[in-house]
Amino acid sequence: MNFSFFMPTRVYEEENCIKKHADLLSQFGKKAMIITGKSSARKNGSYEDVCNALNLYDIKHVLFDDIEENPSIETVMKARNVGIAEGVDFCIGIGGGSPMDAAKAIALMIYHKDSDATYLYDAKATSEHLPVICIPTTCGTGSEVTGVSVLTIHEKKTKGSIKHRIFPELALIDGRYLKHAPISIIRNTAIDSLCHLCESYINTKSTPYSRMCSDAGLKTWKDIKSLLLEDSLESASYSELASLMRASAFAGISIAQTATSIPHGLSYPVTYNLNISHGMACGYFLSAFIEAAPEELKQHILYLTDFKDAKDMHFFIKDILHFMPISDDTLQIAKKELCSNQTKLQSAPFLINESVIDSMYENIKSWS
Numbered sequence: 318m319n320f321s322f323f324m325p326t327r328v329y330e331e332e333n334c335i336k337k338h339a340d341l342l343s344q345f346g347k348k349a350m351i352i353t354g355k356s357s358a359r360k361n362g363s364y365e366d367v368c369n370a371l372n373l374y375d376i377k378h379v380l381f382d383d384i385e386e387n388p389s390i391e392t393v394m395k396a397r398n399v400g401i402a403e404g405v406d407f408c409i410g411i412g413g414g415s416p417m418d419a420a421k422a423i424a425l426m427i428y429h430k431d432s433d434a435t436y437l438y439d440a441k442a443t444s445e446h447l448p449v450i451c452i453p454t455t456c457g458t459g460s461e462v463t464g465v466s467v468l469t470i471h472e473k474k475t476k477g478s479i480k481h482r483i484f485p486e487l488a489l490i491d492g493r494y495l496k497h498a499p500i501s502i503i504r505n506t507a508i509d510s511l512c513h514l515c516e517s518y519i520n521t522k523s524t525p526y527s528r529m530c531s532d533a534g535l536k537t538w539k540d541i542k543s544l545l546l547e548d549s550l551e552s553a554s555y556s557e558l559a560s561l562m563r564a565s566a567f568a569g570i571s572i573a574q575t576a577t578s579i580p581h582g583l584s585y586p587v588t589y590n591l592n593i594s595h596g597m598a599c600g601y602f603l604s605a606f607i608e609a610a611p612e613e614l615k616q617h618i619l620y621l622t623d624f625k626d627a628k629d630m631h632f633f634i635k636d637i638l639h640f641m642p643i644s645d646d647t648l649q650i651a652k653k654e655l656c657s658n659q660t661k662l663q664s665a666p667f668l669i670n671e672s673v674i675d676s677m678y679e680n681i682k683s684w685s
């Protein structure tokens with residue numbers, strides 16, 4: 318037996334978390350770069366909370382709010398040029414996976430200021446980076462507790478993780494930021510976190526330590542399942558909102574140990590070609606992957622998430638996400654890409670080949 322577990326991010330989770338831990342921000346430097354999307358951080362109050370905390374300790378900041386969904390290498394390089402010109406010495410990513418993943422890549426590239434974008438995918442290059450603080454405002458990516466940064470690679474018409482593992486130094490988690498988020502985003506991201514939990518559990522790299530986290534996450538996810546059927550979270554309690562965030566963080570800690578598996582591997586070309594959200598693209602394949610898994614693993618997941626069978630899970634996901642149709646052509650591209658990705662194929666603890674993927678597709682069609 319040979320197990321390891323590594324999760325170096327300091328995590329605080331509580332109501333008014335940024336305000337209560339404002340002092341920690343002053344440890345990272347004198348000028349921060351706040352990295353976020355166009356508007357949500359302003360709407361949910363997280364941007365204001367961060368500004369107030371920085372002002373309290375006289376820390377300057379520059380705002381880069383041009384991060385698109387599925388951020389591209391080009392956007393990362395544009396932000397890095399701003400960061401270098403402004404002389405920032407740490408990065409704060411606020412938002413969903415896109416700003417947090419981008420913040421990690423930007424922090425890497427500011428540090429290596431003489432390198433070009435090929436550095437991101439250079440497996441032999443060193444991974445020193447500016448300190449990164451992550452503040453999640455959605456409940457799916459878990460990027461605040463992983464070293465992963467997934468970027469869009471337009472040249473290859475897909476997405477891919479950079480070759481560097483960049484864990485945030487600090488994650489500040491506050492469920493309040495979910496309260497006014499559109500329910501479609503909550504549903505999409507919560508299904509992404511379910512995928513992370515299941516793909517980490519059904520994984521050749523899973524260990525008793527990673528399963529401690531995925532089991533806790535699956536139990537927490539079951540408790541918030543019914544919230545996803547609501548039309549909004551306006552009347553949700555802080556404890557419910559915190560559970561949504563916690564399920565996502567447990568899922569992040571799980572995939573930080575194992576990485577994701579087949580549904581994520583199939584999802585990347587679907588997201589790229591059809592512009593379907595990440596949660597929906599992964600959720601489309603999840604139940605068929607669970608159905609294909611060894612019985613013991615499948616039953617464990619279904620028991621913890623309280624679904625009768627894989628079809629029941631598929632209908633739940635389909636009903637809340639309103640799946641967009643995925644063409645046969647795109648499914649074939651997804652299959653081809655997955656079958657050429659040895660790392661993803663080997664992540665499944667059972668045989669995955671073209672015919673297994675075809676039967677997964679058949680199950681999905683028969684459940685639709």
Ligand SMILES: [Fe+2]
Pocket residue numbers: 458509512513581595599
């Ligand atoms: Fe994901």
